[in-house]
Amino acid sequence: MLDSLSQRLSKIVKTMRGQARLTESNTKDMLREVRLALLEADVALPVVREVLARIKEKAMGVEVVGSLNPGQALVGVxxxxxxxxxGGDLSPEERSLNLRVQPPAVILLAGLQGAGKTTTAGKxxxxxxxxxxxxxxxxxCDVYRPAAIEQLRxxxxxxxATxxxxxTGEKPIDxxxxxxxxxRRxxxxxxxxxTAGRLAxxxxxxxxxxxxxxxxxxAETLFVIxxxxxxxxxxTARAFNEKLPLTGIILTKADGDSRGGAALSVRHVTGKPIKFMGTAxxxxxxxxxxxxxxxxxxLGMGDIVGLVKDVTKSIDIEQAQKLAEKIKSGNRFDLSDFRAQLAQMNGMGDFSSILDKLPAQFQQAASKVSDDDVKKNLRRTLGIIDSMTPLERRKPELIKASRKKRIxxxxxxxxxxxxxLLKQFEQMQDMMKMMKKGGLSRMMRMFGGLTGGGFPGLGGGFPGFPGMKR
Known part of the structure; x- marks a missing residue:
């Protein structure tokens, strides 16, 4: 599993502090760690050999710049x-769909049964x-499984789409x-x-x-794996590549434990670009x-750009700006604001695919968060706030014992x-006050870096999920 690569590289960085450059001797141990991590991730042996050869060639004699130590220099290499x-050596155009043909541009999906072709067709x-x-x-054109036809519909x-x-009684060509x-019509x-697949x-x-x-x-013949x-x-990739003029690859179930291993192997064996990645x-x-x-x-560094894209797709920018102006003007963050934030989180889709983009040091705390549990707790939390009166949402300090029972x-x-919920809300209020005062460092300490205490709420996790355990 490629999570081990980030752990091994972190160990390398720690053990090589103080050395001025990468040499034959200190590179040998580092390459061994990389080799073991790649093999554990089920990366094919020929691919591992090429990766190591290229890393060694680049790494030897690399000067340490500024505050970097040799371990950090190697991680960069x-x-x-x-x-x-x-696929980083390809242009964005080479990695994108080529639909510059006379319509209709046909996209043929091929792959084994169970690879996720039909779901991928919808995606x-x-x-x-x-x-x-x-x-x-x-x-x-899968005439062997009626369920596949219905699933595609x-x-x-x-x-x-249409x-x-x-x-099942027809011929695929017909x-x-x-x-x-x-x-055309x-x-x-x-x-x-x-298309139809088989188990092998x-x-x-x-x-x-x-x-x-x-x-x-x-126009595109895409291998789904x-x-x-x-x-x-x-x-599997070699067999399909020899039989079909593949133009690209779609990697499915990339949020699983072995993410990355197949990406390295398939791209190397076929020489074709990975064009899309499916999760959940x-x-x-x-x-x-x-x-x-x-x-x-x-490498365990996370996909922060992808994470930001996922989040911003679900965030109402205008609403966020209004909240920012409200806090800036000195008005208090209330339970109606809190509910609006939770409602937006509820529309963010699969939390597992979002958490998967976090850097490795954050993922341990988030790894046991299931989508079903998150959604369930969000609904319960929204239900609690909806049971309050407008006055109670504006002035939570009014909510004493009798009101709590009614809610x-x-x-x-x-x-x-x-x-x-009220305790979580108080913590969120404190955070909003810190943001207003520019106390970002204090706020981050309150978050506990996610690995230790984390966002308030989720049993030390994310806000708004009462009782959630990590």
Whole structure:
């Protein structure tokens, strides 16, 4: 698991303080740690060898600049080489979809059963509809699993695209021909074709996908692979690459324990760019692949840019500005403001995919937070606040014993939960006061760096989740 790489590199940084440069002797031990971490992450051996060779070539003789020590210098080299190997040497255009063809641009998805092709078809449709503003049609050529056809219909509707019906009694080529004709007749910009998979590579499946590819001549032939596949990713990727003219890769389930291993291996074996990365089951768990961000996550540095994007997509900027002005003008942060913040958090989607982008030192505290528990506790907390009167929200100091009992009864929770909520609210009020006074360092100490005390509320975790245990 690539989490161990960040731990091993942290150890390297600590043990090499005071040395002026990277040398043959001190690099040897560091490379051994990197090698072990990559192998533990199920990165294919040929890929490990190339990574180490490139790191060694770059690292030898690197001068230590400023306050950096050799260990930190090596971490920089490792990040640079990991980024290059998983696609950092490609331009953004090479990593993006190529739809510059006469419509409909056909996108063919290929991969093993269980890799997440059908869910990915819905995610990709949503991405194209929302970010590229194109009209999308989807079709399933998986005539072996009726559930796959129905699943594609469901995710397509959720994505805001159009589904083309097919049945198990038809031939895949006939389905594809009918879908292309419909896409042309209805002036669709993009046609996404979901294909059948198997639990393992077999000749019949590969021939069927190759035949579809030859007939459709797609603008993009994307190989969909499970990031948890580990060593098997190499053989699977090689087989599909030899049979199909792949144009790119979509990495699914990238929020699992083995994130990164398959990314390194598949990119190396196929030579094709990883274009997208899928996380979680929901259609929102999908984003263009960023090699630099992935390398940072592999090294335990987190994907802060991706985290900010996730959060800002769900935040009402105008509402946030109004709250900032209110606090700045000296008005008190009240329970209505607190509720508004929690409501926005409730709309942020899968918390696991957001927490996955945190740096490694934060993830230990957050690792046991489940989406279901977070959502459940958010609903309970919002229910408590909704059981209060407008006056009580403006003046929480009025909420004494009798009012607490009434609020608890209205929300269907014990009085203790009302007490916990009020305590969390007081902590949030204190934080808002510190922000107004510019006391950022004091506020960070209050947060406890997340690893120790964390955000108030979540059993020492995030605000607004009473009783949540880490």
């Amino acid at each position: 490792v990040q640079e080489e990991l980024t290059a190997i998983i 990709l449709a949503k991405h194209i509809v929302e970010t590229m503003k194109k009209k999308v049609l989807t079709v399933s 469901t995710v397509t509707e959720q994505a805001g 589904w083309f019906p097919s049945t 389905i594809a021909a009918a879908a292309v004709a419909e896409a 209805r002036f669709y910009d993009v046609l996404i074709v979901d 590579i077999d000749e019949a499946m590969m021939n069927e996908v190759a035949e579809l590819n030859s007939y459709l001549k797609p 499970d990031a948890m596949l580990g060593q098997d990713a190499v053989n 089951e929901k259609l929102t768990g999908f984003e263009p692949f960023d090699p630099e961000a992935m390398a940072s996550r592999i 608890a009864a209205g929300a269907g929770v014990p009085v203790q939960e009302v007490n916990r």
